Amino acid sequence: MKHIQIDNLDFELFIDYEQIKKRIRLMGIDISVKYADKNPVFVGVLNGCFMFMADLMxxxxxxxxxxxxKLSSYQGTQQDHIKELLGVGMDLSGREIIIVEDxxxxxxxxxHTIAAxxxxxxxxIAVCALLMKPDCLQHEFDNITYVGFEIDREFxxxxxxxxxxxxxxxxDIYKNVAHSETA
Ligand SMILES: O=P(O)(O)OC[C@H]1O[C@H](OP(=O)(O)OP(=O)(O)O)[C@H](O)[C@@H]1O
Ligand code: HPA
Structure with a gap:
């Protein structure tokens, strides 16, 4: 299956699972070398991270x-831009954290996740992301250490x-393409 359609948007195959697995294997080696004896805590940001987290670990x-x-807006205030981190569920003080993002x-x-x-x-805090869109970034980070694939602006x-x-x-990962490309 090379093309799919969701709600009238067309997508074509972009990064297949074999490529994803190969890249994750290398990311796992990098992390294992750096974090030997540090007992890090991998903090996955739901929902999108669930597959990546499973394969990475x-x-x-x-x-x-x-x-x-999970990130959630505070309820019942006018500060909708303020996010709260739900579900940490353990004492993270003094721990080496690796945030895992899809x-x-x-x-x-x-x-928001880093601030929380x-x-x-x-x-x-280090960040491990499978994908990153450098051209879309609106903030500066100095701790995005592990990136699987840098991609363009495509959805x-x-x-x-x-x-x-x-x-x-x-x-597999698919990218949005103009309708005419799939005709
Ligand atoms: O860099 P950004 O522009 O913030 O986009 C990235 C975030 O968007 C998606 O999450 P979303 O909030 O859609 O929730 P989901 O993981 O449940 O899909 C994705 O999983 C990232 O967490
Ligand atoms: O390209 C994307 N796809 C799905 N979810 C997303 N959240 C931010 N960017 C994306």
Whole structure:
């Protein structure tokens, strides 16, 4: 299956699962070397990270812990831009944190996640993202250490990434293409 259509948008195969697995294997080696004896905590940002986290953790061969969080706007205030981190569920003070994201696009989510984790007195924060769109970034970060693939501005789905809630289950990653390209 090379082309798919979701809600009248066309997508074509972009990064297949074999490529994804190869890249993740290398990222896992890098992380394992750097974090040997540091017992890091991998903090996955739901929902999009679930597939990446599962595959990444199988390639990390040092002692570590895993947690998942979700970003949510505060309810009932006018400060809708302020985000709260839900679900940490463990004491992160003094811990070496690796945030796991499926994609960094504008960087807004990441900025909120980092700000929330910094309040928990963690020892360090590094970021591991499968995809990043450098041309779309609206913030500066100095801790995006592990990136699987840098991509252009195209909207992508599959491997945890959704469009209108669809396609998270696809093992490959697809990119949006103009209608005429798929005709
Ligand atoms: O860099 P940004 O522009 O903030 O975009 C990246 C974020 O957007 C998506 O999450 P979303 O909030 O759509 O939730 P989801 O993971 O449940 O799809 C994705 O999983 C990243 O967390
Ligand atoms: O390209 C994307 N695809 C799916 N979800 C996203 N969230 C930010 N960018 C994207």
């Amino acid at each position: 199988k390639q990390v061969h040092v002692p570590c812990e895993v947690s998942f969080v 994609i960094i696009d504008s960087g807004n989510s990441l900025q 984790l910094e309040k928990l007195n963690v020892a360090s 992508v789905v599959g491997y945890g990434l959704d469009y209108n809630g669809q396609c998270r289950n696809l093992p």
